[in-house]
Amino acid sequence: MADIILYKNSSDRRCLNKKLSDPITLDNIKLNTEMSTETFEFDINTQADPFDVDVYNYCYSSWQPGYYYVTFTRVSYRVVHAVATIDPLMTYASSIKKIVATIDRNENEKNGYLLDSQYSAYAYKQVTTKTFPRGMTDDSIILMTIG
């Protein structure tokens, strides 16, 4: 048996910390399969817990503390089957933040002089000219003799 908190997640899956809202706690949920760290399944009796499951896409499990993406399939009028798959980013967010790594790319900090292979360029190129201040236009005639 496990306690499940369902959430509405509005964040991109790539976000380390998700924006969660409208939590609903489901007590004593019986897991259909033996719970693993990565995925588990459970059924919700919507008659016993009347709410619109379709607006929820995320959950927290107290059984093995972690955050999971959840998808629902209505099995019958009363029962909704849920499949939860781990969100490794949110679950291990605090550990991930402690990682010391070489940051290849970042949104707010950059080194503009490193090659960026992802930029796009126009098909044409800009051609400009800059002239030097002085040219050689003071012509003169040179005569050379021996004597």
Place this chain on the structure above:
Amino acid sequence: MAYYYKQLNAPLWSWVEQGNTLKATLSETNSNTVDGINFTASLYDVYNGGGTMSYTEAPSYFSKIFDEIQPFFILPHAELKRMYAAWESSLDSSLSQEYVDLIKDASYLVLKVNDSMYLHSFIEFSASITDSTAYPYQILYSVRNRWFLSSTNDKTNPDIILEISPEMIVSSFLQGTYFYDKNGKESWDYKFCLYQYPGGTRGLVIVDHCVPPSTGYNVRRYYQCVMAGRWMDIPSVMKQLGSPLAEFDPTFGDESDEGGYGGGSFDDSSDTIGIPTTPSIGISTSGMVNVYKINENDLIGFGSALFPDFVPVEPPTEVGIGETLASICENVISGLNLFTNSQLIQYIIDCHIMPISPPTATKTPIKVGFKVFENNEGNPVMSDYVTYDCGSVSLPEYYQNFLDYTGTQIELFLPFVGFVPIQNEWIQGGSINVQYRFNIIDGSFMAYVIANSSKSRLQDTVVGQYSGNCCVHIPITGQTYSSLMSGLVGGALGGIMPTSANMPTLKASADILGSAVGNATGFGNVQTSGNVQSSNGYSSSSSFLGVRTPYLKITRTVASFPSNYGHENGFPLNVTKTLSNVSGYTQCSRAVLDDITAPDSVKEQIATLLASGIYV
């Protein structure tokens, strides 16, 4: 200046022995007073929010840092924008629009300081100017070819923006701030700002406020950096800086970087390789050869004197023998004169047109062989060699990022030579100067390309030299003309960069021309005259019809960076950091997940996500 520099031989910091290393203790209390000037040296632990810290490093480490402090001060446009963004929230609404515009439009400022500049103190740059009200300072900006001085703390006064001339601040002092990554040279940009202490008078200013505010740090950016300031002698700065640069509005990228793993010598010094001195011996000063600069009228007069019309005197028919003999003598003398002049041709070496005017002495009669043409004068040329400076062109970085180097091709058009390639490192963010040195005698020249660039560390260094010939010969005899044509053909074949594709064509032309003029010397015998020296295959004669002013042709990639580019793709960074110290889109492909207690399959998921990009 040398006086104050000498005074700084006094120690500004102390060393404490600690095992095998020395501990450098630098603090704001570690001051040194010289002639009433309080020199302060401090090293701050910015990461911990200020205060003095001690680094345990070998003395050579610090000395290396100070040795490597280059006398360049750069405040990029993007940095100004970032400063403005940092200030914007802390400034009240009375901030003048003029000031806002100044910050937004300011280009970068580059100052070169000569070696006599001395280290004054370490100073932190505050991201919040509201903290600095007790320390009124001003910042010098270069904006679109104009100078501005702003008092950044006096935000209630709308006239704080002053457009100034260099002369207005020649008696002032500015202090620069230098940021240097403690961890060697790993991805750190230089940020400089210039401060003027109002009323500061050299030798009287007591600098006792180089204390960083305790708040307002951007610890992420200034983590473990060594900051150093220098007093700068503004007249020297302005003199070396020259005119402020016209600047484009960069749209992406702003940071400079150095490479390396930290074990190298990082010897960035670069010697100046200037153009050589002119040879001391020349033909024009040999005493055997007369070299004249003449104008068109002089040439016409000389030609008439050299080749007078021969009109035979008709023998008189109704006079005596005396008149007849006189007539015959007159004809003989006239004929002898013509014969003499015809023999003088061999003493005329050359007559040609040069695109520059050599320095000359006052006019003297032209001497040819044994004869002096009293009525025909020319200006004797003083030296065989003439140096002509075409001036310099500055090229600020357009993008201020990698595209200025990998996406930009620069060609330099050199008159009488053609287009030659220019490496971006020679000029980007710097300037390039072109000087010609002509040999008046034979029309040959050497074009010097002299580079100045802070990125490449080039200082007034000749990075390219191209030879050629630019004179157009004036035929004095038929033989001169045939030599001219043979020289033209031979020169074309001996040009700097004839391609293999056009060789057969040139050879064919040479055969035709060689045959037509019947030149006994053959086209292989390249004459000094008419020699084609052009990388683009111009003859010296045709080059006279070409552009006579050097110019740069810059071909740039037109980059397309959507406004959301950074959020969706991130920008290249390549810096080792703790992920908690970064924000937004982040990508790291080689993260080590030792300290995460999770099944391997989950770790793999995390590694994959980090490599493909997450939002922190």
